Amino acid sequence: xxxxxxxxxxxxxxxxxxxxxxxxxxxxxxxxxxxxxxxxxxxxxxxxxxxxxxxxxxxxxxxxxxxxxxxxxxxxxxxxxxxxxxxxxxxxxxxxxxxxxxxxxxxxxxxxxxxxxxxxxxxxxxxxxxxxxxxxxxxxxxxxxxxxxxxxxxxxxxxxxxxxxxxxxxxxxxxxxxxxxxxxxxxxxxxxxxxxxxxxxxxxxxxxxxxxxxxxxxxxxxxxxxxxxxxxxxxxxxxxxxxxxxxxxxxxxxxxxxxxxxxxxxxxxxxxxxxxxxxxxxxxxxxxxxxxxxxxxxxxxxxxxxxxxxxxxxxxxxxxxxxxxxxxxxxxxxxxxxxxxxxxxxxxxxxxxxxxxxxxxxxxxxxxxxxxxxxxxxxxxxxxxxxxxxxxxxxxxxxxxxxxxxxxxxxxxxxxxxxxxxxxxxxxxx
Numbered sequence: 001x002x003x004x005x006x007x008x009x010x011x012x013x014x015x016x017x018x019x020x021x022x023x024x025x026x027x028x029x030x031x032x033x034x035x036x037x038x039x040x041x042x043x044x045x046x047x048x049x050x051x052x053x054x055x056x057x058x059x060x061x062x063x064x065x066x067x068x069x070x071x072x073x074x075x076x077x078x079x080x081x082x083x084x085x086x087x088x089x090x091x092x093x094x095x096x097x098x099x100x101x102x103x104x105x106x107x108x109x110x111x112x113x114x115x116x117x118x119x120x121x122x123x124x125x126x127x128x129x130x131x132x133x134x135x136x137x138x139x140x141x142x143x144x145x146x147x148x149x150x151x152x153x154x155x156x157x158x159x160x161x162x163x164x165x166x167x168x169x170x171x172x173x174x175x176x177x178x179x180x181x182x183x184x185x186x187x188x189x190x191x192x193x194x195x196x197x198x199x200x201x202x203x204x205x206x207x208x209x210x211x212x213x214x215x216x217x218x219x220x221x222x223x224x225x226x227x228x229x230x231x232x233x234x235x236x237x238x239x240x241x242x243x244x245x246x247x248x249x250x251x252x253x254x255x256x257x258x259x260x261x262x263x264x265x266x267x268x269x270x271x272x273x274x275x276x277x278x279x280x281x282x283x284x285x286x287x288x289x290x291x292x293x294x295x296x297x298x299x300x301x302x303x304x305x306x307x308x309x310x311x312x313x314x315x316x317x318x319x320x321x322x323x324x325x326x327x328x329x330x331x332x333x334x335x336x337x338x339x340x341x342x343x344x345x346x347x348x349x350x351x352x353x354x355x356x357x358x359x360x361x362x363x364x365x366x367x368x369x370x371x372x373x374x375x376x377x378x379x380x381x382x383x384x385x386x387x388x389x390x391x392x393x394x395x396x397x398x399x400x401x402x403x404x405x406x407x408x409x410x411x412x413x414x415x416x417x418x419x420x421x422x423x424x425x426x427x428x429x430x
Contacts, residue, residue: 110329204374
């Protein structure tokens with residue numbers, strides 16, 4: 001593994017921690033500022049909205065920078081936002097700090113995906129992307145419990161100081177380990193925007209909103225389902241969250257390995273598995289053992305969608321992938337917010353605490369339908385999945401033109417080319 005990937009993974013770990021740790025700190029934040037729990041919840045809501053708005057905005061503003069320079073700027077912004085959150089004298093300033101740090105989120109993962117893919121051989125790019133995202137998944141297993149423990153032993157502000165320190169480490173890692181690039185970070189903005197004219201780019205982003213959103217329809221209300229339906233003690237939520245996180249880590253890494261070979265099949269399998277797991281959770285939630293196993297499966301299949309979904313958008317916008325890649329990260333967060341909102345609606349309608357699982361099933365099935373349509377359109381145009389083409393003598397460029405996360409291995413994960421391989425690879429490198 002290139003050491004530069006380690007720097008990206010550390011940055012992803014810090015960002016994952018700042019996104020999710022606050023959920024366990026809400027009572028302390030509310031007490032510290034004298035606000036209600038729902039009011040303190042804006043620290044999560046505004047962060048998600050900040051990712052949606054900030055991802056394309058920071059990317060547009062950084063079009064004249066190299067990708068390395070942009071990643072360093074984003075890590076600096078992340079550190080400033082978390083320090084502002086830690087020292088905030090009033091709640092409004094704390095929210096401002098959350099928004100500032102959220103602006104680094106989408107662009108870091110979007111641009112970081114492109115950098116990670118460019119650090120390895122073409123047939124290993126999805127694996128490199130999943131390695132970077134492993135930092136986000138491990139944050140749920142290690143970072144969130146550590147942040148909660150730190151808040152209990154000192155205070156919630158210490159947690160954000162520790163997160164800022166991770167940001168400094170990520171900044172230094174990027175500065176020292178990521179290779180310098182003499183070229184611009186992105187294609188001209190007109191070319192970046194033009195990538196969205198490709199219908200497959202829109203379909204890929206719709207898959208992201210619906211597919212990964214299905215995960216958060218259930219996870220947002222996980223604590224309530226596990227304590228009030230399954231009968232777990234509130235103290236058990238910490239280790240149950242870790243179980244979910246372990247599933248995330250495993251699903252993400254396995255998917256990264258298979259996405260490089262068979263991208264669209266991997267996406268189909270992960271979406272079907274996610275839909276079945278969410279449906280099963282509606283029944284399994286009434287039994288502690290079954291609920292625990294199902295939570296791990298939701299984490300595994302949910303994050304198994306991430307490498308193919310992010311690489312899909314990169315492939316479809318290969319000539320100018322930066323804005324599309326970053327926009328797809330915003331789509332992940334928009335899907336999260338939409339799913340949580342719809343889950344709240346069905347609970348408020350009196351359908352029960354397990355009803356959000358069926359919202360997740362519906363969103364995931366719709367995502368699968370979009371994926372099938374997208375794949376059919378691609379095959380009709382003659383650029384379908386050609387897994388194993390390189391073993392048959394063709395040369396494969398993993399993110400070739402015309403192919404967060406992918407279109408299958410071979411042509412859907414790239415394009416089989418003759419003498420144009422160098423041009424396609426140059427387009428991916430921006």
